[in-house]
Amino acid sequence: MSAISAKFPVDLKSFKKLSLDYKNPQLSQQQREDLLHNINVFRDAIVAFTATGSARGVSGHTGGPFDTAPEVCILLAFMNANPERFVDTFFDEAGHRVATQYLLSALDGHIEPDHLLNYREAYSKLPGHPELGLSDGVKFSSGRLGHMWAMINGVALANRSKNVILLGSDGSQQEGNDAEAARLAVAQNLNVKLFVDDNDVTISGHPSQYMKGFNTAKTLEGHGLKVFRTEGENIDKLYASVCEIVAYDGPAAVVASRKIAPQIEGIEGESHAHDVIPVAVAKKYLTKRGYSEDQLKFYDDIKAQKYQYEHVGASKDVGANRVIFGESVNMVLDKLSKEEAARRVMVIDSDLEGSTGLKGIHSAHPEVFVPSGVMERGNFSAAAGFGFGGNGERQGVFSTFAAFLEMCLSEITMARLNRCNFLCHFSHSGVDEMADNTCHFGLNHFFADNGLLDTAQTNLYFPADGEQMKAVVQKVFFDKGPKFVFSTRAKVPYILKEGSETKLFGDNYSFVPGKEEFIRKGSAGYVVSYGDMLHRSLDAVERLRKEGIDVGLINKPTLNIVDEDAMQVYGKTGFVLVVESISQKNGMGSRMGTQLLQRGLTTKYDYMGATTEGCGGVAYQIKHQGLDAPAVQDRIRKIAGRNGLYSLYYGPQDVLQQGKKERSVVLLNTAATDENSFLVKGLTAYTEGTVDFLKPSFVNGMWFLSSILMDKLRRVTSPSKDRRDLNRLSLVELNRHFNERPLPL
CATH class of the missing domain: 3.40.50.970 (Thiamin diphosphate (ThDP)-binding fold, Pyr/PP domains)
Structure with a gap:
């Protein structure tokens, strides 16, 4: 949520609109120069804006989109010359290479080049994978690694006369989905054209070392595809191979071998090039490419995203x-x-x-x-x-x-x-x-x-x-x-014992599968939570307890087993609220209401979980879902009482009647969830004579008594010489009196 307004250093207007005929596999000198120019512009841009992900601490994946720039630039020129021969989408089964899609969107005029510098920022609409309908100019959702090919077989079936492009990698091709997709593409002779970045790098290392025997080209050939092996950084050989695959009738693949992040000093050929390029490495590369220090100083203005909030009841240190x-x-x-x-x-x-x-x-x-x-x-x-x-x-x-x-x-x-x-x-x-x-x-x-x-x-x-x-x-x-x-x-953070800095699950803790744990005990109702939402729920509970709302907290570390004893306790209180960060449709909350009813427990019930698509970035996803601690507080207040919880102000009569401020006035929050518990808790003090005057109100500042509550007050209160006779006051008179002369707090 800290979008920057800076000038994008790479001049995308210099990107040439080339038209190249795939039927001619030989480049002229001018065509070659123009193509290399476009590749350099494309790669400079990829480095420039993906490095902002490093600066703001949201990752960014530079190596893959940097690698495939030559293939993309060649295919763009083919599309310009013969648009009728292509489905005009660069489908990519490695969605983390989304930088390619955002750059294409900028080149097509769907987004401003300067906006690329907000890459992966929360609410920038430039998240870590392409999402159809979210980002302007993005034409598909990649989903998860290796899941794209099977779907675009259907696109090819609907567009048999056109080439359907799929950018792939030696990592994505390891997914089992691709084997099934390959067999269908061959059987139906679909014009699916794969462009595989064979850079021998994935997250954990080099496939040639941890997956001995696996060979992308041989695997595709074994499925029956026509495969063209080539050198990814030899523009003439790569161009000729791309021409052949596009001209070929049926499914085919170009497997382009190269070191990842070629010619980027510091990450070339390294596994960490799979992730985002460090800012220092990016600046060094771009400086070598001719960009000035002034053009690159925007990196200094980018700060890591942080959601500032100190959770009560949990440690400051995290694990x-x-x-x-x-x-x-x-x-x-x-x-x-x-x-x-x-x-x-x-x-x-x-x-x-x-x-x-x-x-x-x-x-x-x-x-x-x-x-x-x-x-x-x-x-x-x-x-x-x-x-x-x-x-x-x-x-x-x-x-x-x-x-x-x-x-x-x-x-x-x-x-x-x-x-x-x-x-x-x-x-x-x-x-x-x-x-x-x-x-x-x-x-x-x-x-x-x-x-x-x-x-x-x-x-x-x-x-x-x-x-x-x-x-x-x-x-x-x-x-x-x-x-x-x-x-x-x-x-x-670590959950702390009540009123202590000691870790609750420390040395003396023993985990019992299926057992639900009372983190805080309460009488008004209970929040049931687990995992990463427990410390957020604890914060909400602790803050509301300080306001006098006697809410308790259950930790349910075994998600799918009912603790009968615990449920009989919290199911008989005023409410139960489940708080979780997984799907609200399919999570614990969608089940517990039924479990309560099956046991004859008819308390008020509600549940919170993830409900909406993400906002990007890292720091604001929880808040975006309405699952941060303040949101949990709000939901507790709502389920506990629609307009807030009943509170009782009480003190000597003359404080109310004469407005004397020298005498103390005590605020008692009853944590009542309904009028009955209000009466039980609050009127006890009044009817037993322990206070001189009772003043009901709501915590949101609206001073009134309902007519139902008035009837109950009259039934349980006996007028006497030292008690205000509520039977002599109408509801209107009582409310007017309270509003005109509120007690000092």
């Missing part, structure tokens, strides 16, 4: 639960010999070890670690298979992003049918700090619990902080059956 998961597994493995660990445990990665906590396991216990590629379905099944028939002694461990849980549903059923023993860690749950935006939200955790009621229990665990993560993993690691543990991309 990364997704990393602590790996540390927790190591605590289990450290108790075993290397030989026993290798025999009993297998941990398999899906090219995300640095993001999901497995890197620590890889480092400390290489004997159990299996590096693998972008193949979630197969890797999950391998983990489950390792635990097949082991009677709980063997455990397969699998980890990926929570968004990708949806890809594994059939495999989860298969593992359950075979009574496999496995532990899954799904990081990047919910929406917090998800710069990749909507397609990477981890929303549907309950999909994992997709078995029948008479099958083995499938437990879903979502620890609230790093200490609870350690306790959960160590407790359940060798349990039989399916086990799922969730964490967020964002770091979370």
Whole structure:
């Protein structure tokens, strides 16, 4: 939310509108110079604005779009010359290369070039993956890695006379979807044309090292595609190959080999070039390309995004639960010999070890670690298979992003049918700090619990902080059956004991699967939460308790098991509010109302969760969903009483009648959720004679009593010489008196 207004340093008006005929595979000298000029402009622009993602701390992915600039520029020239031969969209199955799409939008005039400098900023409409309908000029939604080809087969079926372009990579081609898509494209002779950036780099390293035997070109040839191998940085060879593929009738691919981020000193050929280019490296590259210091000083004005809020009841220090998961597994493995660990445990990665906590396991216990590629379905099944028939002694461990849980549903059923023993860690749950935006939200955790009621229990665990993560993993690691543990991309603070700086889930804490935990006890009603929303809910609860609203808080770290004893407690209070950051449609909140009714508990009920597409950036996703702590406070107030909670002002009569301020006036918030509890709590003091005068009001400053409450007051109050006779006052008179002479606070 800190958009900058600076001049984009790259002159996009200098980008030439070339028209090249793909039937002529030889470039003239002038055509070659013009094409190289366009490639340089394109690459300069990619470096310039993706580096702003580094400056503002939202990542940005420079290497991929930088690599494919030559292919894109060639194809643009072909489209200019023969538009009728192409579907005019650069579909990309590696959505993190979205910088290509935003630059094309700017070149087409859909967005101002200067706006590119707000790349990945919250509310800039330039999120981390292309989203149809959000960003001006963007023509498709990429979704998740390796999911595009199957869909554009349908586009090709609808446009048989046209070439349909798909930008790919040696990472995206590892996804199993592409194998099915390739077979259909070949069988139907579809004019799908792949342009694969074969740079031998993915997030975790080099496919040639961790996926020995995998060869993108040979794989595509095996499916029946016509494949043209070429050198990505040799413009003449690349141009000739692109001409051949476009002229070819049927599905074909150009596999362009190159080092990632060619000629960018400091990141060329390195794995970290997959992510965003550091500002210093970008400035060095652009300076070498002829840009002045003055043109690049805008980087100094960009600051990292922060949502400033201090949560009450939680620590100031934070921990990364997704990393602590790996540390927790190591605590289990450290108790075993290397030989026993290798025999009993297998941990398999899906090219995300640095993001999901497995890197620590890889480092400390290489004997159990299996590096693998972008193949979630197969890797999950391998983990489950390792635990097949082991009677709980063997455990397969699998980890990926929570968004990708949806890809594994059939495999989860298969593992359950075979009574496999496995532990899954799904990081990047919910929406917090998800710069990749909507397609990477981890929303549907309950999909994992997709078995029948008479099958083995499938437990879903979502620890609230790093200490609870350690306790959960160590407790359940060798349990039989399916086990799922969730964490967020964002770091979370530690939950504190009431009135203390001591961590609640520290040394003396013992995790009990299925047990719901009373974080704060209350009488008015309860908030039920878990995971990253627990500290936000705790803040709301603590602040409202200071206002006198006696609301309690339940932590439910086992998401899908009802704690009967706990539910009988909170289900009999004034309200229950579920607060979570996963899908409101499919989360815990959509279930608990039914669970309460099944037990004859008819308290007021409401629930909060993720409901809308993302806003981009990292700092404001939670607030954008209406899930920040102040929003939780507002929802508690709403469910507790439509117009606010009843409060009681009381003091000696002469304070009210004469306005004397030298005598004290006490404010008692009853935390009442209805008029009955108002009477029970508030009138006790009045009728027992412990106060001289009672003045009801609402916390929002409206001073009145309802006619129903007046009737109840008259029934329970006995006029006497030392009591105001409420029977002699009409409702109008009483309200007028209160409004004209409010008690001093």
